[in-house]
Amino acid sequence: MTPLAREGGIALIVLALLLGAPALFSSPAFEDFIIRLSALALFASSLNLLVGASGMISFGHGMFYGFGAYAFALLMQRTALSLLPAFLLTLGLTALAALLVGGVCIRLKTIYFAFVTLAIQMLFYSVIISWESLTGGDQGLRGGIPRRVIAGLDINHQRHLYQVCALLLVVGLFAMRHITASPFGMTLRMIRDNEARAAFLGIPLWRPKLAVFVLAAVFAALGGVLASLFVSGAYPELADWPISGQAIFAVMLGGIESFLGPLAGSAILLALNDIFTRITEYHGLVQGGVILLFALGLRRGVLDFLRRDRARGEAASR
Amino acid sequence: MKLEVRHLTKRFGGVAAIDDVTLAFPSGSLSAVIGPNGAGKSTFFNLISGAIRADGGHVLIDGEDITAHGQAAIVRRGLGRAFQVARFFPTMTVRENLMAAVAAHRGQWGDLMRRFPPPGASPRAREIAAMLGLADSSDRVAATLSHGDQKLLDIALALALEPKILLLDEPTAGMGPEERARMIDRVQHVWSEQKLTLVFIEHDMDIVFRIAERIAVLCYGRLLAAGTPAAIRGDPAVIAAYLGTEVLAP
Numbered sequence: 001m002t003p004l005a006r007e008g009g010i011a012l013i014v015l016a017l018l019l020g021a022p023a024l025f026s027s028p029a030f031e032d033f034i035i036r037l038s039a040l041a042l043f044a045s046s047l048n049l050l051v052g053a054s055g056m057i058s059f060g061h062g063m064f065y066g067f068g069a070y071a072f073a074l075l076m077q078r079t080a081l082s083l084l085p086a087f088l089l090t091l092g093l094t095a096l097a098a099l100l101v102g103g104v105c106i107r108l109k110t111i112y113f114a115f116v117t118l119a120i121q122m123l124f125y126s127v128i129i130s131w132e133s134l135t136g137g138d139q140g141l142r143g144g145i146p147r148r149v150i151a152g153l154d155i156n157h158q159r160h161l162y163q164v165c166a167l168l169l170v171v172g173l174f175a176m177r178h179i180t181a182s183p184f185g186m187t188l189r190m191i192r193d194n195e196a197r198a199a200f201l202g203i204p205l206w207r208p209k210l211a212v213f214v215l216a217a218v219f220a221a222l223g224g225v226l227a228s229l230f231v232s233g234a235y236p237e238l239a240d241w242p243i244s245g246q247a248i249f250a251v252m253l254g255g256i257e258s259f260l261g262p263l264a265g266s267a268i269l270l271a272l273n274d275i276f277t278r279i280t281e282y283h284g285l286v287q288g289g290v291i292l293l294f295a296l297g298l299r300r301g302v303l304d305f306l307r308r309d310r311a312r313g314e315a316a317s318r
Numbered sequence: 319m320k321l322e323v324r325h326l327t328k329r330f331g332g333v334a335a336i337d338d339v340t341l342a343f344p345s346g347s348l349s350a351v352i353g354p355n356g357a358g359k360s361t362f363f364n365l366i367s368g369a370i371r372a373d374g375g376h377v378l379i380d381g382e383d384i385t386a387h388g389q390a391a392i393v394r395r396g397l398g399r400a401f402q403v404a405r406f407f408p409t410m411t412v413r414e415n416l417m418a419a420v421a422a423h424r425g426q427w428g429d430l431m432r433r434f435p436p437p438g439a440s441p442r443a444r445e446i447a448a449m450l451g452l453a454d455s456s457d458r459v460a461a462t463l464s465h466g467d468q469k470l471l472d473i474a475l476a477l478a479l480e481p482k483i484l485l486l487d488e489p490t491a492g493m494g495p496e497e498r499a500r501m502i503d504r505v506q507h508v509w510s511e512q513k514l515t516l517v518f519i520e521h522d523m524d525i526v527f528r529i530a531e532r533i534a535v536l537c538y539g540r541l542l543a544a545g546t547p548a549a550i551r552g553d554p555a556v557i558a559a560y561l562g563t564e565v566l567a568p
Contacts, residue, residue: 004433183429183436186418193407197475200367200405201422202393208428 044262046219052256055192060117066239068224098217140235255301326375353536398481416443419478
């Protein structure tokens with residue numbers, strides 16, 4: 001069986017399980033968790049297209065998550081577009097924005113790239129705060145998202161929103177997996193491993209770099225759209241720099257070398273958040289402590305740790 | 319293909335690293351570039367391959383001026399190079415390294431429609447590995463290879479581009495005598511098999527005088543002399559500046 005068929009099969013099985021789960025056990029808490037997870041996991045995995053797959057460490061990736069949320073909420077509130085066209089237009093607009101931002105950033109290396117992306121995100125955040133007539137300023141876009149119907153599903157119902165999120169999560173992750181496993185994905189890895197050698201194999205570096213920057217932004221916006229549906233609007237926090245930090249945490253926690261690392265990291269981060277907010281008001285402190293333990297104890301993401309452990313076990317038994 | 323430089327000049331600050339060098343490497347020749355440390359040998363290669371821009375002069379491949387071209391364009395024009403410190407993709411296996419290079423050479427680096435490797439990349443990668451004696455290490459992660467094999471892999475990556483001109487920057491650097499002999503065998507083998515115009519930088523004079531058809535001597539950025547090994551051996555300027563007298567003995 002080809003890897004494509006195998007991974008496609010796994011994706012279909014997972015999707016069937018997720019869609020079938022509510023029929024077996026009805027748990028609003030689980031559905032709520034998956035809805036929030038889908039947004040964060042798509043966002044974190046998209047960041048890992050840059051960090052893990054290409055070695056481009058962005059501190060400002062959250063701007064595209066916020067851009068997706070705002071663009072989608074605005075299109076739904078200000079135009080008469082129905083959900084699907086608004087959704088697709090949002091992704092298109094994000095690609096355009098990423099083309100502009102990427103055009104500026106990708107020429108820069110390492111820490112300069114990281115800080116310029118961060119600076120542009122902070123600029124974007126300031127625009128959201130100041131442009132009150134369009135964005136609602138620090139109050140955000142309130143008033144909900146109208147016409148929440150897609151393919152006969154009324155996603156005012158949590159169950160339906162859950163189904164849409166599960167579908168987009170699985171499809172989005174599968175698409176990103178395919179990107180990293182394609183010849184293009186291998187080109188990104190060449191650039192990550194040794195940029196000078198890649199250039200000397202005749203690869204015009206800026207093209208794959210800009211392409212992956214735009215692709216990662218579009219997947220981040222996909223997460224942003226789901227977040228916007230979940231919170232029924234868009235808020236400045238969705239575009240502020242700590243949101244970029246959250247994705248970086250999820251990536252580091254889950255592992256940058258394993259494709260599903262960011263998904264695992266997102267799930268751990270959300271679960272920690274849910275547990276600690278319930279038992280203590282100092283949840284930030286406890287959460288930070290746990291992340292620190294992971295970082296110092298494992299020195300890599302959870303999935304990377306498990307994988308390497310298994311590889312070592314196999315080597316030892318040989 | 320014939321490689322030529324005319325009045326090539328590069329300054330770093332006030333220092334001329336390459337100073338008005340004019341030199342030709344005929345098609346299919348095997349040439350060495352020698353000179354003391356800091357003579358500008360690596361800068362010379364960097365200028366030819368487009369890694370850095372010249373301040374003056376021209377680089378020509380088969381008479382066509384490529385001085386203003388970028389690295390990628392020069393690679394497509396048929397020039398490949400290996401580096402003093404081997405450059406390869408350390409997290410990939412040898413096979414993956416070569417398949418990725420072959421895919422890049424065939425213009426498939428941006429292919430999003432299929433899984434890696436693209437069809438045809440694998441047999442070609444096997445061919446190249448065999449040519450350099452890396453077939454047995456195909457499944458090893460490149461970072462774990464011996465120093466000598468890493469240098470061979472670097473050359474193998476350059477060969478994946480099917481170059482007509484190949485620049486090797488100190489192929490035997492940091493190697494013991496046995497590894498050196500194996501490397502030189504491989505280099506000669508590749509040169510004769512692929513009918514390349516091959517230029518290499520080398521510090522080991524035994525190797526240089528044994529295998530090179532032509533030798534160019536650089537000293538403080540200037541071309542001191544160029545010609546056959548016999549002519550270089552007898553050149554008074556070269557002896558004074560670089561070789562000393564011991565080489566004259568045999």
